[in-house]
Amino acid sequence: MPEYVNVTIDGAKIRANKGTSVIDVALEYGICIPNLCHMKDLNPIGACRLCIVELVEGGRSKVTTSCTLEAKEGMVIFSHSPKIVETRKLIAEMLVAEAPNSRAIQDVAVRCGVTKVRFPFRNKNCVMCGRCVRACTEIWRSQSLGFVGRGKKRHVALPFHERPDFCKRCWYCVDICPMLITPCDGPMEPGNEYLCNKCESQLTMALESPDTCIQCRLGKGFGCPRGVTQE
Amino acid sequence: MEKINIPDTLKSFAQRKKSELEQYETVITVPSGTCCQAAGSLPVLLSLQKAVEKKKLQSKVRIRVSGCQGFCEQEPMVVIEPGGIFYGRVKPEDVKEIVEETVINKNIIDRLLYADPVSGKKVAKEEEIPFYKLQDRTILGENKFIDPCDIGEYIARGGYSAFVKVITTLSPDEVIAEVKTSGIRGRGGAGFPTWKKWEECRNAPGEIKYVICNADEGDPGAYMDRSVLEGNPHAILEGMLIGAFAVGATQGYIYVRNEYPLAVKNSRIATDQARELGLLGKNILGTGFDFDIHISRGGGAFVCGESSALMESVAGKVGEPKPKDVHATERGLFNLPTTLNNVETWANVPLIIKQGGAWFSSKGTEKSTGTKIFALTGKIKNTGLVEVPMGTTLRRIIYDIGGGPQGGAQIKAVQTGGPSGGCLPTLKFELPVDFEALSAAGSMVGSGGMVVMDDHSCMVDVAKYFLTFLQDESCGKCVPCRIGVDRMLEIITDISEGHGTMEQLDLLEEVSEAVAVGSLCGLGKTAPNPVLSTLRYFRHEYEEHIKNKRCSAGVCRELIHYSIDKEKCNGCGLCLKACPHGAVTGKKKKIHVINNELCNKCGICKEQCKFDAVILS
Numbered sequence: 141m142p143e144y145v146n147v148t149i150d151g152a153k154i155r156a157n158k159g160t161s162v163i164d165v166a167l168e169y170g171i172c173i174p175n176l177c178h179m180k181d182l183n184p185i186g187a188c189r190l191c192i193v194e195l196v197e198g199g200r201s202k203v204t205t206s207c208t209l210e211a212k213e214g215m216v217i218f219s220h221s222p223k224i225v226e227t228r229k230l231i232a233e234m235l236v237a238e239a240p241n242s243r244a245i246q247d248v249a250v251r252c253g254v255t256k257v258r259f260p261f262r263n264k265n266c267v268m269c270g271r272c273v274r275a276c277t278e279i280w281r282s283q284s285l286g287f288v289g290r291g292k293k294r295h296v297a298l299p300f301h302e303r304p305d306f307c308k309r310c311w312y313c314v315d316i317c318p319m320l321i322t323p324c325d326g327p328m329e330p331g332n333e334y335l336c337n338k339c340e341s342q343l344t345m346a347l348e349s350p351d352t353c354i355q356c357r358l359g360k361g362f363g364c365p366r367g368v369t370q371e
Numbered sequence: 372m373e374k375i376n377i378p379d380t381l382k383s384f385a386q387r388k389k390s391e392l393e394q395y396e397t398v399i400t401v402p403s404g405t406c407c408q409a410a411g412s413l414p415v416l417l418s419l420q421k422a423v424e425k426k427k428l429q430s431k432v433r434i435r436v437s438g439c440q441g442f443c444e445q446e447p448m449v450v451i452e453p454g455g456i457f458y459g460r461v462k463p464e465d466v467k468e469i470v471e472e473t474v475i476n477k478n479i480i481d482r483l484l485y486a487d488p489v490s491g492k493k494v495a496k497e498e499e500i501p502f503y504k505l506q507d508r509t510i511l512g513e514n515k516f517i518d519p520c521d522i523g524e525y526i527a528r529g530g531y532s533a534f535v536k537v538i539t540t541l542s543p544d545e546v547i548a549e550v551k552t553s554g555i556r557g558r559g560g561a562g563f564p565t566w567k568k569w570e571e572c573r574n575a576p577g578e579i580k581y582v583i584c585n586a587d588e589g590d591p592g593a594y595m596d597r598s599v600l601e602g603n604p605h606a607i608l609e610g611m612l613i614g615a616f617a618v619g620a621t622q623g624y625i626y627v628r629n630e631y632p633l634a635v636k637n638s639r640i641a642t643d644q645a646r647e648l649g650l651l652g653k654n655i656l657g658t659g660f661d662f663d664i665h666i667s668r669g670g671g672a673f674v675c676g677e678s679s680a681l682m683e684s685v686a687g688k689v690g691e692p693k694p695k696d697v698h699a700t701e702r703g704l705f706n707l708p709t710t711l712n713n714v715e716t717w718a719n720v721p722l723i724i725k726q727g728g729a730w731f732s733s734k735g736t737e738k739s740t741g742t743k744i745f746a747l748t749g750k751i752k753n754t755g756l757v758e759v760p761m762g763t764t765l766r767r768i769i770y771d772i773g774g775g776p777q778g779g780a781q782i783k784a785v786q787t788g789g790p791s792g793g794c795l796p797t798l799k800f801e802l803p804v805d806f807e808a809l810s811a812a813g814s815m816v817g818s819g820g821m822v823v824m825d826d827h828s829c830m831v832d833v834a835k836y837f838l839t840f841l842q843d844e845s846c847g848k849c850v851p852c853r854i855g856v857d858r859m860l861e862i863i864t865d866i867s868e869g870h871g872t873m874e875q876l877d878l879l880e881e882v883s884e885a886v887a888v889g890s891l892c893g894l895g896k897t898a899p900n901p902v903l904s905t906l907r908y909f910r911h912e913y914e915e916h917i918k919n920k921r922c923s924a925g926v927c928r929e930l931i932h933y934s935i936d937k938e939k940c941n942g943c944g945l946c947l948k949a950c951p952h953g954a955v956t957g958k959k960k961k962i963h964v965i966n967n968e969l970c971n972k973c974g975i976c977k978e979q980c981k982f983d984a985v986i987l988s
Contacts, residue, residue, distance in 0.1 A: 188850050258874075268850075290846055
């Protein structure tokens, strides 16, 4: 017998399976919480901070990531409160300034309501979401990839920068990397980056933060069933 | 040393040791903490030992090597008991005179006495020194009486009696109730009620539980935890024993920075001695209580002072914070219930048990009880460690105890709580130092660092310094902290170099708020505090940098330039010789000129000039 818990997300009372994370509950129900580092079968690390929500507990609100938060009986959660939307927007803006050359990131940014980037673009190849590292470690038990360095110098690397024998060449790391889909107009030259806003034209409603997913490939990335896929 | 098997034996051990120590007529205390050693206490100690040997006084005079006593300004110092005669800034040459005059002839050497910088009066006795007199040194005061490498001295002063009281007469719930009465809150910075943590951990399911002492003190300008751990390690062991008994833990860890070699050494000696005496290990004092402490050395990351990162590091993994949706009291070290407290919190525990929670809560304010140690540094006369009751005003700490500004400058601000804290202007100096008042003002008590700044400090530069530190020390796991702090630094660098815009200032504020809300751990959540507080109180300085491209404190290198006053310069050539970049040109007895292209703005020429001819603009 599956056990259930009742949670309230954005005012909607939802019965969820015990032990699931809040983001999975919300996405299943059709409340789209933007996310990047979250993958359903991997341990959450709460690194991208896009899926932050407000958890109201005993009259106090606490901001935490919904991927690391386990749904518990009676939880009251707000995923689109003004404070959350504003913070999320700025985080997305910083992310897209870091890596504008990814359609996934551009899409997330537009999804979070970013229309203008106020930071100089940096055009990096990695946003350190850790999907590859965790998939390699947890799904394939290979540990061929890892984080190296601290802070600004943190990067993903192979052990001693050489592909080890225990790498199974499954290329799953490549499959799940959000950086590998280039923007619709093709790769941008360093120094000429821009926010294409193409995804915005596909939005069905002129809301700053729409409640349905964008009809492009990243709509699938959110795992939201209400996002219509278009192939 | 023989193992003590019954609690009562500890009392007779203490008696025996006490009478052993009382044989000596004179006790000379030489504080030799890390800071004292840096100031040169070891040569003083060595010559003191030689002088005592030479005069054949070994049976009458005992030299006690204690931990830091907090008055760092006067180090190396020597305190002679009885009488409590205090000699500051002692040199090895003075030692012979001290032994001959003070120890043998009982005369006070006027030359070596401490002169109060405010009144200029000489003070002979230690307790009369204003710096000490205005404090309430319940924890730090013990350092003076204790040789950290001798457990006997701690026991002779009544050490471990609180633990004996706990284990023989109290139940764990009673211990937690006593701690609750005391109202003590975590001294590490956040101020979480200690009893609550203990109770949560005690009620958490599980057989194996841990207690940890957080001695990973990384704030620039803070060193009180080091001094306590170096000077009185047994107080922490005793506190941890009591805590372990209360929460039901069997294993403890002291996580200490590897950059504190003396603290590592002293805590290792302390645990070894306690184990030898049967105060740690299996069946402690024959009561059937098992507990042991392991010293875990830090790996050199500031972020490891954060509780979840610390536990990862103790477990041998990369020190990165974990999401805290489940408290450490439920799932901490090795995913088992863990109680983590700061050094100072642990050191307070034996005192609370010994003197009662009511005694503790009588000090301080209603919500922040007890005393707190602050590391007072920066541009003031008396730098050092200050222990005052919570709720003491900043003015009292900075002006009365700290002695006010150095050399006629004006104090501008105080930075409390290290990189996570904020800068408070002089207007806020009437603020009582407690957890609530400081957070309401945009700063925090933090671990207790206090850096005083005068009008030679530029607040933009201060914010830049702390951001550089935090960007360097951020683990890089989450986006707001890794990218956000970096972007903030980018904007502040622009401003300090004179090409910032007012829009950037708004963006800086916006990023600061997002980082504070969105970050994963305490490091990121508090990282914007230095920026937000300087923006709140010193916005005009930012605006001056942006609009007028001017740094009135003369700190931001891109905005200042040096020149030579033609009327004052007499061509002595001092600046020419001193300039490391060859930027000063001029012939002897002729007016010199600074070449601004070569100038590195180091300011050495201004320091060297005896005629005030170098102008900073």
